[in-house]
Amino acid sequence: MHQEMIDINLDKCVGCNRCIRECPLEEVNYVCLDALSSKVHLDSEKCIHCGSCLKVCYHASRIFRDDTEAVLQHIRSGEKFTVLAAPALRTNFADNWPRILAAFRQLGADGIRSMPCQVAQRTDAQ
Ligand code: SF4
Numbered sequence: 001m002h003q004e005m006i007d008i009n010l011d012k013c014v015g016c017n018r019c020i021r022e023c024p025l026e027e028v029n030y031v032c033l034d035a036l037s038s039k040v041h042l043d044s045e046k047c048i049h050c051g052s053c054l055k056v057c058y059h060a061s062r063i064f065r066d067d068t069e070a071v072l073q074h075i076r077s078g079e080k081f082t083v084l085a086a087p088a089l090r091t092n093f094a095d096n097w098p099r100i101l102a103a104f105r106q107l108g109a110d111g112i113r114s115m116p117c118q119v120a121q122r123t124d125a126q
């Protein structure tokens with residue numbers, strides 16, 4: 001099941017544009033105006049999930065969807081899974097990354113793949 005990491009509740013958006021100012025990419029956020037309001041939408045195909053807009057949206061219009069619990073449930077169910085390891089794993093856990101991957105194997109991982117840098121940047125940025 002695909003789930004966007006950054007979701008929007010447009011009912012809470014007040015059109016303050018802080019998310020637009022904070023976003024490192026120009027083309028991700030776009031404003032929709034009507035007679036009564038200004039709402040900022042998000043193009044999830046272009047979003048790199050850096051999380052910057054979450055920090056400045058004081059109206060809870062931007063929401064982080066955390067699927068950690070769903071992943072843990074899947075692992076607990078005993079089904080096989082594949083680990084996509086970001087390149088940063090080795091630098092962030094310089095001493096322990098082999099043990100981390102070994103632990104995933106023990107939990108049922110039937111494959112461990114190195115994630116391409118471009119994909120890793122999208123997910124590490126959160
Ligand atoms: S920061 Fe939040 S409330 Fe302000 S425009 Fe962006 S989504 Fe809307």
Ligand code: SF4
Nearest residue numbers: 023047048050051053
């Ligand atoms: S998560 Fe980052 S890239 Fe995506 S809309 Fe927010 S600030 Fe922009």
